[in-house]
Amino acid sequence: MKPTALVTGASSGIGFRIAQQLATRGYDIIGVGASDRILELPQKLPGTTVIPLRADLTDREQVDGLWREFEQLGRPLNVAALNAGASLGGAFIDTDIEDELRLLALNVTSQVILAKHISRAMVAQRSGRILITTSLSATTPTPYESIYGPTRSFMYSFAQGLREELREHGVSVTALLPGATATEFHDRAGMQQTKFGDNSWKNDPELVAKLGVEALFSGRDHVIGGDRGTRWAALRNKFSSEESKAKRFAQDSKPDERD
Ligand SMILES: NC(=O)c1ccc[n+]([C@@H]2O[C@H](COP(=O)([O-])OP(=O)(O)OC[C@H]3O[C@@H](n4cnc5c(N)ncnc54)[C@H](OP(=O)(O)O)[C@@H]3O)[C@@H](O)[C@H]2O)c1
Numbered sequence: 453m454k455p456t457a458l459v460t461g462a463s464s465g466i467g468f469r470i471a472q473q474l475a476t477r478g479y480d481i482i483g484v485g486a487s488d489r490i491l492e493l494p495q496k497l498p499g500t501t502v503i504p505l506r507a508d509l510t511d512r513e514q515v516d517g518l519w520r521e522f523e524q525l526g527r528p529l530n531v532a533a534l535n536a537g538a539s540l541g542g543a544f545i546d547t548d549i550e551d552e553l554r555l556l557a558l559n560v561t562s563q564v565i566l567a568k569h570i571s572r573a574m575v576a577q578r579s580g581r582i583l584i585t586t587s588l589s590a591t592t593p594t595p596y597e598s599i600y601g602p603t604r605s606f607m608y609s610f611a612q613g614l615r616e617e618l619r620e621h622g623v624s625v626t627a628l629l630p631g632a633t634a635t636e637f638h639d640r641a642g643m644q645q646t647k648f649g650d651n652s653w654k655n656d657p658e659l660v661a662k663l664g665v666e667a668l669f670s671g672r673d674h675v676i677g678g679d680r681g682t683r684w685a686a687l688r689n690k691f692s693s694e695e696s697k698a699k700r701f702a703q704d705s706k707p708d709e710r711d
Pocket residue numbers: 460461462463464465466467484485486487488489490507508509510535536537538558585586587588589629630631632633634635636637638640
């Protein structure tokens with residue numbers, strides 16, 4: 453049997469590209485998505501054994517159900533990419549708290565639950581690699597996307613801590629921090645009326661995924677996902693005050709009056 457990789461958010465964007473790169477490296481893919489389009493993944497990755505699993509990761513029952521489905525497959529887990537995620541644009545005073553709680557459930561709670569199952573399984577087999585997609589937004593306050601950035605900071609810090617714990621068990625953890633990337637992400641977040649509404653200037657998801665997968669197999673603790681400008685922005689964030697970063701971010705994320 454070929455090695456197995458579980459990829460959440462594999463139906464589109466960065467997750468699809470991660471699945472594609474892992475397939476090229478000889479992995480069978482268990483691809484997870486929220487909607488029916490995950491069922492198209494086998495056709496999109498011809499020549500690879502692909503098992504699509506549908507689960508709404510905002511729902512705790514479905515997160516646990518997903519893990520049970522995985523266990524029933526009776527496969528070892530060699531690579532896990534916790535990548536599914538979303539954002540929500542708009543002023544905090546206007547956004548709906550129910551949407552924000554769902555965002556926390558997807559971007560944080562579901563990842564922690566899956567990481568618990570995955571870590572225990574990989575420690576028991578004394579091997580495995582975990583890739584956690586966070587964001588460059590982990591390194592800055594994110595006004596007008598006010599809940600999203602903190603979910604990515606949580607996951608970045610969590611990934612680094614988990615990495616240290618799992619090291620002695622032969623399991624490595626790598627965090628991927630993409631800069632803005634040309635996927636459906638900002639459109640779905642309702643950010644059309646911001647600088648992020650335009651995909652033309654953003655990173656190529658294929659490049660972002662390639663950097664993440666290379667870092668995963670090199671055992672790196674993290675990698676910035678993107679071009680030179682993205683790496684420069686990451687460096688600048690290290691040396692800027694939180695207040696100045698918040699101001700800069702708001703210039704790009706605050707909805708303008710465009711139709
Ligand atoms: N794009 C960017 O600018 C950017 C920048 C930094 C970090 N990131 C991070 O990259 C990751 C992937 O984002 P992307 O840009 O590739 O976005 P995307 O194109 O919108 O893809 C999101 C993926 O997550 C899945 N998903 C969404 N909600 C879900 C739910 N409730 N349950 C299960 N799966 C769900 C989607 O499945 P369906 O299609 O079936 O709904 C899809 O496969 C996220 O964690 C995000 O934080 C993105």
